[in-house]
Amino acid sequence: MNIYNAIKEGSKILKKKNIKFSNLDCEVLLAKVLRKQRKYLILNLDKPLNKKNLEIFKDLINQRSNGKPIAYLTKKKDFWNSEFITEEGVLIPRPDTEVLIEATIELFKNKDYANVLDIGVGTGCIILSILEEKPCFYGIGIDVSSKSISLSKLNAKKLNLENRVKFIKTDVDNFCHGKYDLVVSNPPYINSNKIRYLEKDVKNFEPKLALDGGLDGTFKILKIIEKASTLLKCNGKLILEIGYDQKNKIVSLLKKRGFYINNIIKDYAKNDRCVISTKVK
Numbered sequence: 001m002n003i004y005n006a007i008k009e010g011s012k013i014l015k016k017k018n019i020k021f022s023n024l025d026c027e028v029l030l031a032k033v034l035r036k037q038r039k040y041l042i043l044n045l046d047k048p049l050n051k052k053n054l055e056i057f058k059d060l061i062n063q064r065s066n067g068k069p070i071a072y073l074t075k076k077k078d079f080w081n082s083e084f085i086t087e088e089g090v091l092i093p094r095p096d097t098e099v100l101i102e103a104t105i106e107l108f109k110n111k112d113y114a115n116v117l118d119i120g121v122g123t124g125c126i127i128l129s130i131l132e133e134k135p136c137f138y139g140i141g142i143d144v145s146s147k148s149i150s151l152s153k154l155n156a157k158k159l160n161l162e163n164r165v166k167f168i169k170t171d172v173d174n175f176c177h178g179k180y181d182l183v184v185s186n187p188p189y190i191n192s193n194k195i196r197y198l199e200k201d202v203k204n205f206e207p208k209l210a211l212d213g214g215l216d217g218t219f220k221i222l223k224i225i226e227k228a229s230t231l232l233k234c235n236g237k238l239i240l241e242i243g244y245d246q247k248n249k250i251v252s253l254l255k256k257r258g259f260y261i262n263n264i265i266k267d268y269a270k271n272d273r274c275v276i277s278t279k280v281k
């Protein structure tokens with residue numbers, strides 16, 4: 001079978017299972033099998049695939065048809081300016097989260113130094129993207145998941161940032177080390193009862209620990225606000241990702257705990273996604 005037919009057949013299988021970008025997914029997976037870029041496929045549609053590569057491709061198509069996300073199959077995901085290693089058991093970085101990076105860069109554009117804490121690092125995508133942009137910032141990333149901590153360490157090494165960041169496996173409740181100019185977090189904020197309505201790829205494959213925000217979705221956010229109120233320096237910033245319908249609740253939680261609300265930023269779909277606040281008391 002040649003490249004053209006492999007993509008056509010693979011795409012047919014994915015389409016039958018209602019996979020949205022069936023053709024693109026096939027191309028990405030075949031490019032991975034052949035260790036080439038996608039454009040190689042387009043320029044070599046007539047090239048035959050050997051038996052071994054065809055078998056590997058079929059297996060990936062089978063996994064994708066069962067809903068496994070592309071980023072878990074290719075083990076990588078682009079986020080901000082870098083490619084992050086991804087792994088099952090750790091949340092895949094989302095484009096919406098890039099709003100937090102943009103906000104941080106704008107807020108700290110005149111600051112050369114800052115000590116940053118990222119709560120719930122996952123792949124490390126937030127803190128590592130900030131450190132890449134700001135060469136004199138230092139940081140700590142914490143997560144209760146040991147898989148997240150090992151993956152963040154790997155990503156830090158890949159991006160040559162290991163000297164400016166430490167990763168610690170701990171529950172946010174038990175962490176009480178240092179004082180910070182900036183706390184960032186994309187916490188689990190999905191209402192427990194709504195997880196079952198998420199897309200199949202997400203609910204069946206991504207870790208519940210990274211998604212589940214308790215009965216009203218704000219259980220973990222509240223923990224982070226409380227932790228930030230003790231670990232931030234006076235005038236330090238807290239930059240939080242929130243659910244599209246959580247703005248009012250989070251603003252009220254923040255104000256009650258002595259935070260001034262600087263700004264609420266929308267994501268690319270125009271949903272309220274990021275709250276920037278300052279510890280004033």
Ligand SMILES: C[S@@+](CC[C@H](N)C(=O)[O-])C[C@H]1O[C@@H](n2cnc3c(N)ncnc32)[C@H](O)[C@@H]1O
Nearest residue numbers: 093120121122143144145171172186187188210
């Ligand atoms: C929504 S994910 C965010 C991952 C990453 N920061 C990102 O934006 O892609 C939330 C992360 O919080 C971690 N987490 C959940 N509960 C936690 C807790 N009690 N203490 C520390 N981390 C926790 C999860 O393991 C997960 O990695």
